Amino acid sequence: MSADYPTMTTAEIRSAYLNFFKEKGCKLYPSSSLVPDDPSLLLANAGMNQFKEYYQGKKTMKEIGACSCQKCVRTNDIDIIGADGRHASFFEMLGNFAFGGVTKEQACAWAYELITEVFKLPKERLHFTVFTDDDETHDVWRDLGVAEDHITRLGEDDNFWAAGPTGPCGPCSEIYFDLGEEVGCGREGCAPGCDCDRFLEFWNLVFTQFDRQEDGSMPELPHRNLDTGMGLERMAAIMQHKSSFFDGDVMQSLIKLGEEISGATYVDDDYSGASRSLRIIADHARSVNFLISDGVLPGNEGRGYVLRRLLRRAVFHGRLLGIEDAFLGRFIDAVNDVMGEAYPNLIENAALVKGIVSAEEERFSNTLNNGRVYLDEQLAALAAGEQLPGKAAFMLHDTFGFPIDLTVEIAEGAGHAVDIEGFDAEMAEQKARARAAAKGDAWGSFNDVWTELSDELPATEFMGYDHESVEGARVLAIVVDGARVKTAEGGVDVQVVLDRTPFYAEMGGQKGDRGLIDSDSGQVLVRDTVSKGGLYVHEGTLSGTLSEGDTVFAGYDLERRALVRRNHTATHLLDAALKEVLGDHVNQAGSLVAHDYLRFDFTHFEALSSDQIKAVERLVNREILAAKPVVTRVMGIEEAKASGAVALFGEKYGDVVRVVSVGEEDRPFSRELCGGTHAANTAELGLFKIISESSTGSNIRRIEAATSAGAIEWLENRAALAEQAAGALKCRIDEVPARIASLQADVREVNQKLKAALTGASSDAISSAIEGALDADGYKLVLAQLSGLEGSELRNVWDTIRQKVSGPVACVVATVTEKGTPALLAAATDDAVSAGFKAGDVIKEISAHVGGRGGGKPTMAQAGGKDASGIPAALDAARALLGL
Known part of the structure; x- marks a missing residue:
């Protein structure tokens, strides 16, 4: 040009x-x-x-x-x-x-x-x-x-x-x-x-x-x-x-990084091969970085699926370029170098983004390996020159995340084409299902009653930060069964909008208030308060009569609000403690603050150890025992950020925000942007106790915890359970662990003796199976279904058969595990293999009868499955396969 x-x-x-x-x-x-x-x-x-x-x-x-x-x-x-x-x-x-x-x-x-x-x-x-x-x-x-x-x-x-x-x-x-x-x-x-x-x-x-x-x-x-x-x-x-x-400067800086990592050469007018892969990685790396920085996390549907698909396509094309190790973290840094000045949140979230990308990259590498096993099995079952069915290619795409071009490349390397028309047909069906479930376009209609009311009525004035109740609030709207009414009669469920209210509407994870709306002619027992387009909607059951324009008293449940406030403040302490124990990559990914417990979701890439959980608890309880003040200030968003206030990951804020600080003004333990209600002092929380820690999906962990009355109730329940255990074991509470350990040792000893009896040389079941061994061409074949064994213990059965049978011998044995699932094992001596018995081939042929698949070496192969009722058919299939 x-x-x-x-x-x-x-x-x-x-x-x-x-x-x-x-x-x-x-x-x-x-x-x-x-x-x-x-x-x-x-x-x-x-x-x-x-x-x-x-x-x-x-x-x-x-x-x-x-x-x-x-x-x-x-x-x-x-x-x-x-x-x-x-x-x-x-x-x-x-x-x-x-x-x-x-x-x-x-x-x-x-x-x-x-x-x-x-x-x-x-x-x-x-x-x-x-x-x-x-x-x-x-x-x-x-x-x-x-x-x-x-x-x-x-x-x-x-x-x-x-x-x-x-x-x-x-x-x-x-x-x-x-x-x-x-x-x-x-x-x-x-x-x-x-x-x-x-x-x-x-x-x-x-x-x-x-x-x-x-x-x-x-x-x-x-x-x-x-x-x-x-x-x-x-x-x-x-x-x-x-x-x-x-070919612009930003994209070229990313493509050059791809060249450096892979050793491939980019050609600007080549739209295939390595040049195409370099473009895809550069493009997808930007998308992944921006999506995660804006609060999207990998998942199996919606935005999460878009993110995961982009991330996996980038990893796959890295594989095509010969990159076997994790590499996307370097692209995240490169994107931040060229775009971080224009988009500062990329820099702010860099540690989190790289952590999520690294975990997803590792997970998809394992998925690629598993998908390759499935693909190899499908290809091995094809005749020379036969196409890989489109359904199998779609299975690889849909279940294992294999892009179709990866499937085509591997299949062609094995001498097989792919039924692309069949694959496209499967994809078309999936897209049709997705379109049917999709929402409307950007100009979709939202003409329900709340859209109309939010256009007509002013936003509700919330007075609940400083007032427990409000006298003289005015009823602006009443909704019954989705329709606005001027007057409602007793005995119906109503949704009431007031011009001002002390009730907190559910937002930011904090549950809405309950309480009472009272007028001269009726009462509403409010069981929940929610926000709809800037309106605080009080939901409850009406007794008496209520009309638009009525003047009412509105007051929330003080005791319940106090419990909610304590748990909300605890989420702030928990967030700060997690960052201190685990690292700055921790970000809140969701929460629920109720009166009896709190739930806190956060970004992290592995389960917390018991020592980490204890460390987090100790930090939070340290702040509670220190009786530190909880101070809320209203300020501009830029001032808030400059003060070090933590913004929730992916959350959007207005120009003026509330900043909640716990501790000394110059070095608070926690400082967050938050519109919720809080305790005035950490001492109000009394005690903090983590109830559970679990996973809610890739890279997201969940902690459930309680404070004050909820924590005391949880401890009381645990103490009662310990007393029941001590009573059942007829010992003191402090002796329960040792007593359980002794009983477990006794059970292990009994189980070992039982397994030895079932699988050892004296086992009647194995002896009977050996006595009924079939004469194959050049070896003895033992076929048997045994009881009371796990899949791993079938190897002991084979050891016993080898000891008790002289000369060439093979076996196909099966069991139903304690979980009710089937397990199969085929094994043979070297002489039996030379005579024609191939354990891996046998297992591959018969495992479908139990709803599974497996494989292995000629001398030993195993399979699991889902349908234990298919074991007799599997053994019959083995007999037929071996011509017996």
């Missing part, structure tokens, strides 16, 4: 774009989280997402418009990534938005000024598309000086945006950069819209000006909206005189 315009780095382009629109009077908005507030969206995938309420008219903007650089993740084209220079899972979208404040003429003029005067792109290399019927935009570009042959009209598929069959819609105008004839198809008249790669689209202006009706008519919206988007990575490629998304 010729150097007929200046070069700019990605950071310079981002800064120039945002500064340009700020100077035009647009307000700069920071990127929203990849986890959107909109429940209809899985991930933020466009700059317009955070402005949806402005488009819908629910909010108004005093500035002329807005601008932002939004981080985005899209995975609909994940299989194409790396195979061309234009698709990616993560990208940054530079956007300019307006809601009636900017005309179409202004928007186009600004775009033209930016790209020709700031970025200084040559006008002769710029091309513009407009919707077929959009003469208005065509004329705007022409009047700005764009030549007629540089304006192309395209149809609805390319240049018309719609929220859905009905609703907001409007024409688009896209701006393209001409990469040169040498890149294109060579066809005369080649222009934007051609399938070749000559014209690179980098900016799209959407003019949302119509409201399409069910009859197809399109009246104008009350005001015209503007939604523009410029792909930062595409613009970086252009400004750095490259032709591919992956």
Whole structure:
């Protein structure tokens, strides 16, 4: 690409774009989280997402418009990534938005000024598309000086945006950069819209000006909206005189790291092999880093599944490049080096991200190994040149996380093709199921009663930080069975909205308050309080009559709130203690704060040892016994962060926050952003006791604990159990452990004697089986189902058979384990193997009868299964296989 315009780095382009629109009077908005507030969206995938309420008219903007650089993740084209220079899972979208404040003429003029005067792109290399019927935009570009042959009209598929069959819609105008004839198809008249790669689209202006009706008519919206988007990575490629998304400075720094780690060589115009894998790793590493930093954790559905799939594809392509060791942590560091200044939360969460990535990388490596065993078995069962069935390939994809290209590569190496059509059919069925279960698009309707009420009513004034009750609160709304009513009669369940309330609504893991709403004509026994769109909703049973406009008394259950407050403060102490004992990678991943116990989920990569649990308990109880003050201050978000306050992982905060500190102001034990209610002093907690520690999924641990009354009750229950055990064992409580150990030793001795009797030389069952041995061709074959044994003890049976039978001998023996599952063993002496008995082949053939699979060497092989009733059929199958 010729150097007929200046070069700019990605950071310079981002800064120039945002500064340009700020100077035009647009307000700069920071990127929203990849986890959107909109429940209809899985991930933020466009700059317009955070402005949806402005488009819908629910909010108004005093500035002329807005601008932002939004981080985005899209995975609909994940299989194409790396195979061309234009698709990616993560990208940054530079956007300019307006809601009636900017005309179409202004928007186009600004775009033209930016790209020709700031970025200084040559006008002769710029091309513009407009919707077929959009003469208005065509004329705007022409009047700005764009030549007629540089304006192309395209149809609805390319240049018309719609929220859905009905609703907001409007024409688009896209701006393209001409990469040169040498890149294109060579066809005369080649222009934007051609399938070749000559014209690179980098900016799209959407003019949302119509409201399409069910009859197809399109009246104008009350005001015209503007939604523009410029792909930062595409613009970086252009400004750095490259032709591919992956050839800009940011992506190239990651690709070079991949070259360094793998020893592979990147070729910019090679879209296969090592170059494709290097692109995929670079792209996916960015996505993984940003997703985890925004609070997404690996899982099997939703956002967690997207993250896990990206992470596993990156690991797989590392394997294709010959990288056997963990490597993604180095990519996380590299992403932070080039993007951490623009996105500080990457740096803040680096330890956590690397810990999660490392654990997932190790887990998937094991999965790859297990999947390889399954694939090898499937390939071994195929005849020469036979295709691997599509169902088996899909099983590898769906269960073992094998990308199809990995399956194809391994299968081809073994001389087999893969039934891709069958695989695609299985994938299509899965996608159809996913679509059927998917939620609506970003403009989905939420027209339930609470949406209407939250639009109409002011947000509830919460007075529960300082007041136990409120006199003179006014009833703003009553909902019965999902419908708003003016008056409700006694005996029904109601949801009541007050103008102000002392009741805490369930948020941040803290359970909502219970209590009483009382008026002259009725009472509501409140059993829960929840938040819906800024409204505090009191749910309970009404006695008497209640009407909108009534003046009421509202008071919460003081004793229950006190217990909840103590447990909430305990979660803060627990979080700080875990960080001190385990490390800074610990982050809260969820919590539940009730009156009787607390539950705390946190990021960690292995189970806590008993010593670690004790250390955490001691730290928390140390703070409780020290009777430290718990102080809450209200401050700006930046001041809060500067004070060292801990923000919850993945949580979103407003400009003003509450900061809860435990301990001395200059060196608190804990300081967190939190809107919940808390004890005034740690001494109120009395005692902290961890009840359990467990796993809730990959990289997430869970602690359940209790304080004050809950902890005392738990200890009392444990003491009662200890007394019952002592009574049953007829000893003192302090003698219980020694008494149990003595009994266990006695049981082990009895079991050993029993196993020796069952498997030793004197075993009647084995002797009977040997007496009934079959004469095979050159060896004796013992077939038997034995009772009272575990699978591991079948080897002892084989030892006994070898001792009692002289000459060549083989066996196929089975048992039902204590858990009710079947176990099979086939074994043979070397002479029997020479005579034709192959233990591994026998087990592989018969294990399906017990719902399992297995294998091994010719001299010994074992299998487990799920269906013990199939043991007789398995033994019959062995007899038939051996011709007996």
